[in-house]
Amino acid sequence: MLRVVLSAALLWGIGGGAAVPQQTAFDTWMFGDGEFRQNAAWILARTGRSVASLTVECDGGIPYVDFEAGYFPQGAFSGQVVFGFAEGGLALPATYDSSVAEPGWRSVFAQELYDRFRTATGVSVDGGPLGAATFPLDGAAAAIDRVLAGCAATARAAPAGAAPDAATLTLAFVQGRIAEACPSGGSFGRGALVQTDIDGDGLNDYLVDWGEVSCPPMGRGAGFCGAALCTIDVYASSIFRPGGYPQAILGLHKEVQPFGAPFQLRVQTRHGPVAWRWTGTELQAQ
Incomplete structure (x- = not known):
């Protein structure tokens, strides 16, 4: 079944309706481990009364980008997340399932998105029914590069005869x-x-x-x-x-x-x- 995807807002100590801990950094890219994530790069942003998160992490040697903005409709469906940059937008297919502990959009972290993250100064993320948020990209490349290095290490560590996984x-x-x-x-x-x-x-x-x-x-x-x-x-x-x-x-x-x-x-x-x-x-x- 779909892997449980927990939001950065919960992982990094921000519960719905709870006070935000003083050590929580908004609009700053971070890298590290949380209770349910390892070797993840994430950033938090305030969106009115809610908190949005954008997270890049490795799962089974594959990098994913997760987005949530505090709104969780019921059901499981697919759609798209639009990443907006000064030079234009990039839409990626995404999946959503409200049955997981903290649902949000999940997309494969595409090479073109990575390239834009490295050169742009900011990104607006439009999750349609899940809301939208804007994040700065200062420090994003350094944090995400550490995630991708972990993905590469996971791929190298796979046994040579691991045909079933392939x-x-x-x-x-x-x-x-x-x-x-x-x-x-x-x-x-x-x-x-x-x-x-x-x-x-x-x-x-x-x-x-x-x-x-x-x-x-x-x-x-x-x-x-x-x-x-x-x-x-x-x-x-x-x-x-x-x-x-x-x-x-x-x-x-x-x-x-x-x-x-x-x-x-x-x-x-x-x-x-x-x-x-x-x-x-x-x-x-x-």
Whole structure:
């Protein structure tokens, strides 16, 4: 299931509605360990009555950026976080799940975002329904470089024969596939990336709805939409192979249900609704 992501506001000693400890530094990039994070770079900012946090940390050798601004809607959904700089913005796909202890947006810390963090003086972060905040970037590169060094060390420490890990489906892998189609970022709807368990193995599976993605130069669908329908890519963990391809299903207005439900995916087609159910090796139309 989705890894528990705790907000920097809680990790660094700021509870909701609680007084802010005097040692808490706002608008300053920090690096270190918290109760639930290790080797993380973070910054806190005040946003009206709330506190926003932006955190870069390494998980399994992969760098992630987490953002929260004190507002936590119910549900699990995908969307985007827009990072604004003086020279323009960069939108990255992100996932959110209110069932974790301290929910927030999570995205893979993309190379282009890292490059902009190194040269810009500040960033405005727009999390849509989760709110927005502005953070200075003085000291960000030094703190984040320490995180990335830890990521590299984790990757080097992995056993040479760790093939099972290479064949494990991860959020980073799927977001990487989206980034290949949208190398300069784009616009990602609320249902662009869905995380669920369609095959019943207890591990995360992912669906990418290209109808919810728009990025230059292809526009809507990033080349995966036709005149009427768009492709939904299905990544099932139990059959995942890094060099393989996802199952591609054409349709619109998807409905997703976990394994054990009457169907795992239902879409609208030219001929009406079609339900798809997991058979053990793929989704099959019913």
